Amino acid sequence: MNHAFVFNFIFFTLSVFLSSKTKAQQNYSGNSIFTCKNSDAAGPSATFLYTCNGFNKSCMAFLTFRSKSPYNSVNAISNLTSSNPKELARINGATLLTVFPPGKEVIVPVNCSCLTNDYYQAETKYILGQNPTYFVVANDTFQGLTTCDSLMRANPYGEFDLLPRMELQVPLRCACPTYHQKTNGTKYLLTYSVTWGDNISNIATRFNVTEGSLVDANGFSTQAQVLYPFTTVLIPFPSEPASPTTIVANDPPTPQDCSFKMCKSKKKTLLIALTTSVLVMCAFLFVLVLFLLRKKSVRLFKRRVRGKKKTGVFSEEIREEIAIIEHLSKVYRFEEIKEATENFSSKNRIEGSLFRGVFNNGKEVLAVKRMRGDVSKEVNLLKRINHFNLIKLQGYCENKACIYLVYEYMENGSLREWLSKNSSIEHQSWGRRIQIALDIANGLQYLHNFTEPCYVHKDINSGNILLNKDLRAKIAKFALVQESERMVISDCPTSRVVGSAGYLAPEYLEAGIVSTKMDVYAFGVVLLELLTGKDSIALQDGREVMLYEIIESIIGKEDEEEKVSLFIDPCLVENCRKASALQLVKLGLACLVQEPETRPNIEEVVSSLMKIQANDMQQSISPIISNNLSLER
Template identity: 50%
Template sequence: MNQIVLVFFLLNSLSLCVHSQQNYSGISAQDCQKKDQTGKSQTYLYSCNGQYPSCQTFVILTSQPDYNSVATISNLTSSNPEELARINKVTRLTVFPLNKEVIVPVFCSCMNQYYQANTRFILGQNDTYFYVANHIYQGLSPCSSVMLANPYDEFNLHPNRELQVPLRCACPTSNQSANGIKYLVTFSIGQDDNVEDIAKRFNVSSRSVLDANGFSEENPILSPSTAILVPLPTEPSSSQTVVRKSYNSNPTRHKGKRKVYVIFAIEAVCVVLVLCVVLCVAILFYKKRSNNKSPPRGNSKRATWVSPEDLRVEIASFEKFLHVFGFEEIKKSTEDFSSKNRIKGCVYYGVFGRETLAVKKISRDATNEVNILKKINHFNLIKLEGICTYQQHFYLVFEYMEKGSLKEWLNGNNNKNSDSEETLSWARRIQIALDVAQGLNYLHSFTEPAYVHKNIKTSNILLNTNLRAKISNFSLAGVAKKETRSRSLSTHVVGTRGYLAPEYLEMGLATAKMDVYALGVVILELITGKKASIKQNGRKVLLSSAVVSIMEGDNAEAELGLLIDPVLKGENRIELAMRIAQLSVACLNRELERRPIMEEVVSSLLKIQADLLKSELVLDVDSFISG
């Protein structure tokens, strides 16, 4: 009883400390030191005390001369340009005014006890950690955190070297979620910003902003190039952003030292008291568990099948992320799995309220697929909306993709009914290839651990109403292995002939380069309109083998022209076809070490897309002048 009273007292006295998401670090976050005076590593990222380990959220920074467009800002922050354009109510070609606040959607996840949204930055001439953190990223990434994320010291930063940059972000705590808060927006402080004005602009109370950042006073001093959290019940709106009068890229680090010392003292007291509370609570729970729970008995061997009941217990921890549907609800929405609601195989569409969703009935254990899908969040990866379990079956509920699969589209099922030639154009097909590459690049480089899809093919690439591509079917996906020639690998090979990389077929080696190989085949299907397996001289051959042979020959341009999809030949883009085919052949290299990584594939496709757009603009201008 005395212990309970003590815990209650400590929790009461700590209401200020634990109510906040994270105390405002102020100008101390601008300091570029990996270790403090005690020798411990410093970081000023937000701690993982949110209700969930990951979430979709936003950061807000101001446009600068080198980063003032949708393309450059999305590249700077590794965000989706489509979503960045949407949230700011602009187009992908928009160039923002100087010092315009820009809302950037990011995926925030917990790593090493701290929330972060990971991005990368290529160093320029004379760039330093201080300049990158406090000028380029405007305090959205603490300087010491950038240093901790990279192996280079401050005297070993060379042009074109890539830095890992962890951006500040956070997910709402349970208390904040209970109060209707859905997003904690990381806001980069400008020269004249204060809590009251920021709260007023975002239509929230000053108290909620103060609490979210651990402020004990009503009018705290904010330093430029630092960051605070703004708790919002809805997505931020472009109407809440402004063009700032000026932006101080090198804020002073000498004013208000006394205030900083006071904040440090408060933080230290809070940390000590929180540790006391955690220790007391741990002792109480341990005693209670020791008294009331007997040790487990029986065989401890892990079962190979996870029952629906076990999965339901597991998904309870992320029920807010994935809606748990009732079987009757799914049955009603799909009209009792009517044949007219069937999309293909065991996939149906159903109307859930005002939203149309796809339902996939699975008779096997879907735990692996669910566990991966609940962790990923990217525009070019299919979104899992919810799950249902009933009589040893799993029902996965996905977003509905109106245009079906890329395989159907290439086979003409959608093309024949199209009223726009644009759906058949080079530009459209390059965008689809880029969508798939960006989705795979996220899986390979921006998840922890890195995943390999293992089953990339046109039937697993779905198209929405705007013919934007999303990767589906993660039933074979798993953690990517390192590129090694070790033969102590699985001999159980699954997948579709024509898409499987040689090292996977021969040794069962599943690395990210396996997806690169499969994408090479998909790119060939996009430019030829043919399947992965074709007839040549009366016999079946792989499309990849045929094109590789052509590209290695002396008459590549003419022979490739014969394979190009007939609906594309009118555009007379043989040079473009050669560039795309060369990229595909690079992806299809038998030696996995010589294949490009997915980031390089994305970069190549972006360059091809930009050159195509430039040439089309020139043609439009010439046509306008001659007309």
């Protein structure tokens, strides 16, 4: 009797266990996830995560994520989802530097496990942006791969207690195959993020699975089940899903909670700015050339200016200057990098992880930067831009967890380093300082107006301006650059402040607003550094103050020209032309106005600098011309 009872008990227990493993994998959440106030008091609910009813408590699982700026590269997506970047690159047929087109469905491998007895999940973290809500994080940022209810449970913050820069724990929806699915050959489950127009039939066709397996895996009542955007369905696979199964899809509409504004620089404005800039440049080139040569009459000068404006001879040269040509960057072998830098010897170290390298049997000196993390944005941008005043990327090398970027070598280092030295004659050249300022402004003008889309550098400072052997300036370090047409500039600003202290515009610090005017602000700080030779942040009465605040206090006062000259770099005092110095100081302060809309745009800055440069050259050569005329007489 006792043996029979034990046998029947064991049989009953196994029957219950196996029956739990043979039921449908999960139930589809439907549109209930949009209420954000669901309960699972009566048992696990699909409005939270997938139920922990698989054969294994943990497994490798996969998600789909549609590429969308700023999460459009291998490293950016892997950081967002806490997945392995190498595995993500491999399964998508990509490299660590790959940037996906907008809307590309990317397969994301994750470690899925039952951290509680109720639900499967893959864990990641997310830093909140401006005006955050659980709903926006779940359905916009993570595209339905998590839910509002599961976010609220995973974090100690109430629905109305979220603040910018808070860190959220994010449980991602994933699952492991049931016993029934394992016996039918299913090895992996992919969590597919539903978008507009999806149905069971077209999903099954695209992923080459049967409609019946989808119905069974998701507890659908019928193959005609209505699917809602921002929900997920599970797709069973007998082997790893591959990148050819994914497509480029249209981006879903943005939730109403989060409005986006486009860059104010529209094509019409761009055309007007370009035309104005070209005409101004042509005019000043002619004025300068004719003044130096003094061989042409005023009538001829006017006729040539009119002629050039009509024929566009100089505009063709300018178009060649600003053309966006995607050049092929060389892919170096790691052995080449090691040999060039003598195995990264200390004698070849420039600073930090930047090394001097000698390539092509000693014929070419280049700079090699060893980096970790996501550099795809910087690499792909540098491949597309082509301007003398922007650092040139020669090539790159991938080796294990490191990326090695190979740049043109800048013999005079950074502007900050150069300003700290004061022994050379070049430091005493007033004209040299103006040319450096103009080089920086020209580089920014190219980024702001002559690329499509326009770009914001976001980290202009004297340490990121490099000088070549001829002391011509080039902008470097594009890690923070962003497309300004896609920037959130009011309701949904950037989630965290990045950049260099002392150079960040107030609207970015206070509200995360990103626009080309923040580069203009940073340029104003650099311009004052160029003039004074001082750091952007100075000590006054034992406290730190911005350099521009000290200088600003004397503008508009009596003898402002004389007082300004007291702040000029001592190396320049003898050669300093006080009128030009005052003009440059006022230009710098105009760039540092608190309200971004009242700052000049970069083309206005370039125009002002060209006028100052032309006047300065005129003052320089006037004594020489007078002496020559005296000798002729």
